[in-house]
Amino acid sequence: MTARQKTDVLVVGSGFGGAIAAYHLAAGGAKVVVLERGPWLSGEEFDHDFKFGSSTTRVFDFVVGDGMxxxxxxxxxxxxxxxxxxxxxxxxxxxxxRGSIGRRMWPGSITRDALEPWYDRVAEALPITPTGWDEVPYIGGVFAAACRAAGHTVNPSPSAVDTSLCTNCNWMMSGCRFDAKRSLLLNYLPAALSHGAEIRPLHEVQKITRTDDGSYQVHYSTIDEVDYRQHTGGGVIEAKIVVLAAGAGATPVILQRSEADLGPMPHAVGRYFSGNGERLNTAVLEDEKVRELLGLSRDEQKAYKGYQIGRGPVVASWDRLDGDLPEYERFSLEQLYFPPGFGTILAQIPDADGPSWFGPRKKEMLRKWQSWLTVFTMSEDDNEGVFGPPPPTGNSARLSQQLLGFGALSYRPTANTLRGWEVSDAAVKQILEHDGLARVMPWTNDVIGAYTVHPLASCRIGDDPHSSALDDRHELRGHPGIFVTDGSAVPGALTVNPAFTIAALAERAMPGIVRAARARGVNVVYGAPSPEGATSSRKATAAAAAAMVGG
Amino acid sequence: MHSAEPDHDVRTLTLEAFADTIIPGEKRHPEDRAVAGVSTGGGAVAAGAVPILETPEGGMEGALDDLAVALNGHARAYCASHDLEPDPALPFVGLSYDHRTALVQQLVSPDHPEKMMWVGVAMFSYMAFDTGAHMHTTEALAAGHPGLRTLGFADPDEDGLWRFPQYSYGRQLADIHPDTDATGSPS
Incomplete structure (x- = not known):
């Protein structure tokens, strides 16, 4: 495809940062094209299947870096x-x-109070609802009871799952078959489409160039629907505004690759990456102890043995989310299910005298898989991740047809990050090893380094031009008209799951992006209601939005 | 690593012995040399490690000849440094389970130059055992896939989908944090 195409706004990526931008800009009257690297699946296309080529490998990317x-x-x-x-x-x-820069990392204009109404907008749109104890799966119940026995509090987390539709099948990492999980496929994206936005799947953006009149050209490849290593064509779309939301593992890579054409990038592009301080521990519970010590029982045979049942993490202990504690020693502990495949290889055998993650003793541990309980730490890391030179295309050299590739991120945890992990490992042991309830070991970092499901901060907002790539309106410094609204814009680790904060920041960025689009001649207004038409949260953000959009 | 095309059986047996080192199983027959037989029940080999390494989807297929040659080269060097006589045709297979383990530990150690390659083979061995990713999961379970069965992975409903109608103890099991806000978040 070589025809020259034009749009008002080109959005790269269709996750939270991209979908929210596509909706507001399309609803406001702009012509919007969304380029998404991956496929477009929904409903019954989400398989309960580990087979290569099922949705499990189609919708997921696992990019191995150097240390992360x-x-x-x-x-x-x-x-x-x-x-x-x-x-x-x-x-x-x-x-x-303050993190690694010795001063406040976040822009002065953003505090929890300032973000609150934007959180409310997202909560109304998805929606996000509280979770009741009677909806907590066995695994969350066991973790809660163990925490209580060890003197800790536990909260069922607010969630974007419609529990009336949920079957607790735990296949949600492969996409939700039952539309119980309130993904963007059910709110912002269909609303964007209804306002005329165009979404093109299997379109991977490689770089951005500038036109003589200050617009941008976005260069993409089309990707084979089965073998993502194969490019089937490509093209260029011209846009007055570019919203980059390819994810914290890909957005900085596109900008790095664009530097030769666009000119120098801010220092912080591809630096200050955070893995959200993530760390995993796996416990193997003694079923009789669950019954005796915690008083829990499923039936006469089983007290717990329910690792597979549920919907990922449902409860968390927030006792260490205490602002009076020193930075790097604050974290949440969340009960977690991690499916087979990636979810077992890094779990370590307690008291290993040989290899800790493979061999006959590991197999014995696998026999007890239904008695596993994984605890997910989200702590404060030191933004120590740096992206090396970009690969020729995409953000990794793909090994497999889908799923697996090697990227250019390097991450060497500092003493601060390591201390946070050490303190949280000790907390997990204190909760789960008392009176012989379980044995616990952290996942090894010796095999593929650390790992994160919540990449952040590789192109972040801030007030300091040296340590932030974006200003507090999410505009790329030195490149007017390019905005970044995904997890890469978040300044650092959040100590909790970040999707809600990423989405709230994207909502907050919209009035400013509308303003920039209008300044570039796009006929667009700000003020769309929630995707399903609700308006109560819009009222709460009206004053802030009016100031940002310029009246 | 030099390129070579070993006998296909040599390649298969060598890769099987590696996968069996990662997640061991019982011998498939009395003469089984690739599987060391240090564990009861099927291991990564019976779970399909080599078929999974050979799938076009996995992306490892083109490297398998070289991997087998390299592994046998490492096995010969290991024998030389441990005063062992290598098996002339199947050096890695010829090692005892403990020696295979010691060699694999070297290959996947953080500072080994080929680490990522061998970690990759270990990952595919795990994938075979944990998921049987060369088969539909429903079919793998119906066929008694040794990995999924060892894990105790539950069977699906008749329509091939998983549902757990009984899933909760149904009661409050801890106090919530005193600083929880009205939306249920940390304040």
Whole structure:
């Protein structure tokens, strides 16, 4: 495809950052094209199947880096299709973090209070609802009871799952077959389409160039629907505004590749990457102890043995989300199911005298898989990730037809990050090993380094031009008309699941993007209601939006 | 690593022995040399590790000849440094399980130059055992896939989908954090 195409706004990626932008700009009257690298699946196309070529491998990307590997969505709807839909707001202290730069990382204009109405908009749109104890799966119940026995509190997390439709099948990382998970396929994206936005799946953006009149040209390849290593064609679309939302593992790579044409990028493009301080521990519970110590019972045979049952993480302990604690020692602990395949290889055998992650003793541990309980730490890392030179295309050299590739991210955890993990490992042990309830070991970092399902901060907002690539309106410094609204814009680790905060920041960025589009001659207004028409949260953001959109 | 095309059986047996080192199983027959037989029940080999490595979807197929040659080269070097006589045709297969383990530990150690390659083969071995990714999961379970059965992975409903209508203890099991806000988030 070589025909020259034009649009008002070109959105790269269709996860939270892209879908929210596509909706507001299309609803406001702009011509919007969304280019999404992955395929477009829905409903019954989401398989309960581990086979290569099922939705399990089609919608997911696993990019192995040097010291950090990233798991992320690769489909229309992005992370929202593969996520666990656990949606807490970030605690207040997070916005005051200083991190590695010795000063406040977040822009002065953003605090928890300032973001609150934007959180509300997202909560209304998806929607996000509280979770009741009677909806907590066995695994969350066991974790809660163990925490209580160890003197800790536990909260069922707010969630974007419609539990009336959920079967607790735990296949949600392959996409939700039952439309119980409120992904973007059910709200922002159909609303964007109804306002005329165009979504093109299997279109991978490679680079951006500038035209003589200050518009941009977005260069893409089309991707084979089965073998993502194969490019079937390509083209260029010209746009007055570009919204980059390819994810924190890909957005900076597109900008790096564009630097030769666009001119120098801000220093922080491809730097300050955060893995959200993520760390995993796996416990193997003694079923009789669950019955005796915690008083829990499913039936006469089983007290727990329900690892497979549920919907990812449902409860979390927030006792360490205390702003009075030192930075890097604050974290949440979330109960987690991680499916087979990636979910077992890194789990370690307690008291290993040989290899800790493979061999006959590991197989014995696998026999007890239904008694596993994984605990997910989200802590404060040091933004120590740096992207090396980009690969020729995409954000990785793909090994497999789908799913698996090697990227250019390098990550060497600092003493601060390591201390956070050490403190959280000790907390997990304190909760789960008392009175012989379980044995617990952290996942090994010796095999593929650390790993994250929540990549952040590789192209972040801030007030300091040296340590932030974007201003507080999410515009790329030195490149007017290019905005970044995905997880790469978040300044640093959030100590909780970040999707809600990414989405709230994207909502907050919209009035400013509309203003920039209008300044570039696009006939667009700001003020769309929630995707299904609700308006209560719009009222709460009206004043802030009016200031940002310029009256 | 030099390119070579080993006998297909040599390649298969060598890769099987590697996969069996990662997740061991019982011998398939009394003369089984690739599977060391240090564990009861099927391991990564019986779960389909080699067919999975050979699928076009996985992307490893083109490297398997070289991997087998390289692994046998490492096995010969290991024998030389441990005063062992290598099997002339099947050096890695000829090692005892403990020696295979010691060699694989070297190959996947953080500072080994070929680490990612061998971690890759280990990942595919795990994928075979945990998921049987060369088969539909419903078919793998129906066929008694040794990995999924070892995990105790539950069977689906008749329509091939999983549902767990009984899933909750149904009661509050901890106090919530005192600073929880009205939306249920940390304040």
């Amino acid at each position: 590997s990233i798991l992320g969505g690769n489909c229309v709807g992005g992370g929202s299709v593969v996520y666990f839909a656990t949606m807490p707001r970030a605690p207040r202290f997070v916005f005051e973090r």
